[in-house]
Amino acid sequence: MRARVTVMLKDGVLDPQGRAIGHALCNLGFAGVGEVRAGKVIELELTAADPDAARLQAEEMARRLLANMVIERFSVEIAQ
Amino acid sequence: MRARVTVMLKDGVLDPQGRAIGHALCNLGFAGVGEVRAGKVIELELTAADPDAARLQAEEMARRLLANMVIERFSVEIAQ
Numbered sequence: 001m002r003a004r005v006t007v008m009l010k011d012g013v014l015d016p017q018g019r020a021i022g023h024a025l026c027n028l029g030f031a032g033v034g035e036v037r038a039g040k041v042i043e044l045e046l047t048a049a050d051p052d053a054a055r056l057q058a059e060e061m062a063r064r065l066l067a068n069m070v071i072e073r074f075s076v077e078i079a080q
Numbered sequence: 081m082r083a084r085v086t087v088m089l090k091d092g093v094l095d096p097q098g099r100a101i102g103h104a105l106c107n108l109g110f111a112g113v114g115e116v117r118a119g120k121v122i123e124l125e126l127t128a129a130d131p132d133a134a135r136l137q138a139e140e141m142a143r144r145l146l147a148n149m150v151i152e153r154f155s156v157e158i159a160q
Contacts (some may be wrong), residue, residue: 006121008121008123018122018123021122021145021146024145025124025141025145028141028144028145030137030140030141031127032126032127032128032137033124033125033126033127034124034125034126034127035124035125036122036123036124036125037122037123038120038121038122038123039120039121039122039123040118040119040120040121041086041088041118041119041120041121042098042101042116042117042118042119043088043098043116043117043118043119044105044113044114044115044116045113045114045115045116046112046113046114047111047112047113047114048112057110057112060110061105061108061110064108065101065104065105065108066101
């Protein structure tokens with residue numbers, strides 16, 4: 001079973017990487033670009049038996065390792 | 081309109097970050113973890129009028145700046 005954990009900085013936390021990407025897009029001539037936020041995504045192959053178990057395991061992984069819960073939030077998607 | 085660009089290393093390209101995460105998860109006691117791949121996600125606020133225009137713009141941004149098409153692949157999701 002495949003789990004995808006997406007980790008983004010919480011709203012309100014300054015995101016210099018996202019801001020740099022936004023500036024670079026402007027410099028390349030892209031118009032109409034508002035806020036840009038950058039984050040990371042981790043795709044995991046899990047042997048958990050069912051989607052609920054996989055989700056619980058991925059959420060535990062995110063809390064313990066993948067995300068810094070002080071400044072980041074995460075979401076989990078499960079695909080079979 | 082909000083676009084999310086997900087950039088991952090192509091299959092077959094060595095992913096040391098993903099491998100390091102996999103090892104760390106094993107060391108933390110998580111069992112049943114197979115391949116781990118790490119990537120990045122960029123969320124963009126776009127003023128494009130309709131979802132198709134936003135998707136085209138985000139794809140162009142990915143090709144020109146956000147992804148290295150030699151070793152990375154990207155996908156675009158549009159949310160209103």
